[in-house]
Amino acid sequence: MTAIHITDIEAAINHWRERAPACTGMALAPQVQALAEVYALMVYRHEDAVDEDRLPPEALQAWMGWYDTTPDTPCIAICSTSQGDDLCKGCGRTFDEVQHWPAMTPGAKRQVWRRITLEHSAWRFNRYAERAAEGRSTGPTSHAPVRTPSA
Known part of the structure; x- marks a missing residue:
């Protein structure tokens, strides 16, 4: 169930x-x-x-x-399950969850979302959080100030 x-x-x-x-x-x-x-x-x-x-x-x-x-999927396009990991470092889903995601019910998907959110260990929550953020601009990812040429 x-x-x-x-x-x-x-x-x-x-x-x-x-x-x-x-x-x-x-x-x-x-x-x-x-x-x-x-x-x-x-x-x-x-x-x-x-x-x-x-x-x-x-x-x-x-x-x-x-x-x-x-959002339908927690994927951040960094999938370590394709490299043989049982748990994806990018999104936190198991290999089986990644493979069966399209066939999962909405409730099952939300259970996975809840688990990975509570675990908070996937890169989507730390290293690449800006990539996973919804609605953000796709500007520079560096935190260094953008320098403009002086006139």
Whole structure:
């Protein structure tokens, strides 16, 4: 079974809260309502994860709406598994995770993302963090000041 961690449910709720804030009368957007019910049950039951296939359809659809806005792969184009490593130094995934990534469910991919984020040992989190950053410009990677010719 693939489980979705409560932090992903929280992230999805916050995603939808930003896109569809509560209006007058405190009515929640349908996506927030669906995810909030799952979240409340998880808190009540002291669970930190819910099986992907046990999410109600509305909650799964809302979670997938958030998931589609996240980076699909942790790859930073430095793959040491192609050199025989069991664990990629670049992204932190195992050889099997790299090989089977395209066939993995969204929940399984998020489990891998959570593990590599908690381990925080892959180069994506230190040496090459700027390469892995989303939305940054592709300017010089050196921290030295850029010198311009004087007029």
